[in-house]
Amino acid sequence: MRIDAERVKPLDMIFTVDLEDWFCSPELSLADWKRYPFRLEKPTHLLLDMLDEKNAKGTFFVLGWIAEHKPELVKEIHRRGHEIASHGYAHRLVYKQSRLEFKKDIRHSKSLLEQLTGSEVRGYRAPCFSMTEWGLDLLEEEGFNYDSSLMPNSFAEESSGLGGYTNPGSPFRIKEGLIEYPLPAHRIGSFHIPWAGGGYYRLYPYEMFRYGAKSWMKHHRYFLFYIHPYDLDKEQPRIFQSTWTSSIRRYYGLGGTHRKIERMLTDYDCTSIEHYEHQAVGRVQHG
Numbered sequence: 001m002r003i004d005a006e007r008v009k010p011l012d013m014i015f016t017v018d019l020e021d022w023f024c025s026p027e028l029s030l031a032d033w034k035r036y037p038f039r040l041e042k043p044t045h046l047l048l049d050m051l052d053e054k055n056a057k058g059t060f061f062v063l064g065w066i067a068e069h070k071p072e073l074v075k076e077i078h079r080r081g082h083e084i085a086s087h088g089y090a091h092r093l094v095y096k097q098s099r100l101e102f103k104k105d106i107r108h109s110k111s112l113l114e115q116l117t118g119s120e121v122r123g124y125r126a127p128c129f130s131m132t133e134w135g136l137d138l139l140e141e142e143g144f145n146y147d148s149s150l151m152p153n154s155f156a157e158e159s160s161g162l163g164g165y166t167n168p169g170s171p172f173r174i175k176e177g178l179i180e181y182p183l184p185a186h187r188i189g190s191f192h193i194p195w196a197g198g199g200y201y202r203l204y205p206y207e208m209f210r211y212g213a214k215s216w217m218k219h220h221r222y223f224l225f226y227i228h229p230y231d232l233d234k235e236q237p238r239i240f241q242s243t244w245t246s247s248i249r250r251y252y253g254l255g256g257t258h259r260k261i262e263r264m265l266t267d268y269d270c271t272s273i274e275h276y277e278h279q280a281v282g283r284v285q286h287g
């Protein structure tokens with residue numbers, strides 16, 4: 001960890017990217033994905049350049065299907081010093097798969113990514129945060145060391161299978177061999193307001209996001225941020241507008257994301273989960 005007495009930034013922020021394209025949605029079947037044009041390379045390069053400029057690192061949760069179709073992009077992300085983790089193969093919600101289907105999905109995607117990069121894949125994030133209790137058991141069995149799918153969210157149309165867990169606010173041991181990196185969500189009474197990124201990041205003005213992040217860090221000494229390449233792509237086709245909430249969550253504020261991320265990378269030292277782990281030995285709560 002860089003130790004600098006002059007530092008005004010109290011803690012690093014964990015920067016994560018869910019590497020998928022604009023059409024990789026559970027609302028479309030895998031067979032239909034081929035009909036749509038790839039758009040993720042340009043916004044991914046934009047993210048990589050912004051991270052490089054600030055000498056920052058991130059964890060990229062890569063979809064196996066993307067790794068198959070864009071192997072050079074995944075290799076480049078790895079070559080530029082970022083951690084490659086898994087977002088599964090086909091972006092299917094965990095709680096809509098059988099245990100056998102999920103096991104095959106995570107095993108196949110882990111092996112694809114490891115063959116591409118030559119590095120061990122240690123982390124997993126469930127598509128749309130759809131993790132389940134049995135899914136965690138299988139992650140552990142398949143050799144993953146951490147999960148990052150716990151995000152209490154009162155705006156979600158379907159609740160995650162991890163609804164039984166209280167978010168302690170910082171990493172904790174969720175299974176004997178598995179650490180959970182939860183996503184910040186502010187709680188007002190029984191209401192959970194996501195604060196970690198994605199569509200919610202586009203929705204909140206930057207100053208408001210920073211205020212919430214600061215308050216979270218003050219209480220938990222931890223913050224994890226996530227974004228998708230399509231969150232920076234204001235020209236993307238707009239086909240997910242079935243409800244006004246899905247339309248806002250998907251398309252609001254696309255033009256401002258780039259600038260907001262630049263400001264965030266200036267305000268915080270951003271790092272990957274892998275680097276955070278090295279810096280934070282002993283910081284993970286047990287129990």
Ligand SMILES: [Zn+2]
Nearest residue numbers: 018020127128
């Ligand atoms: Zn995703």
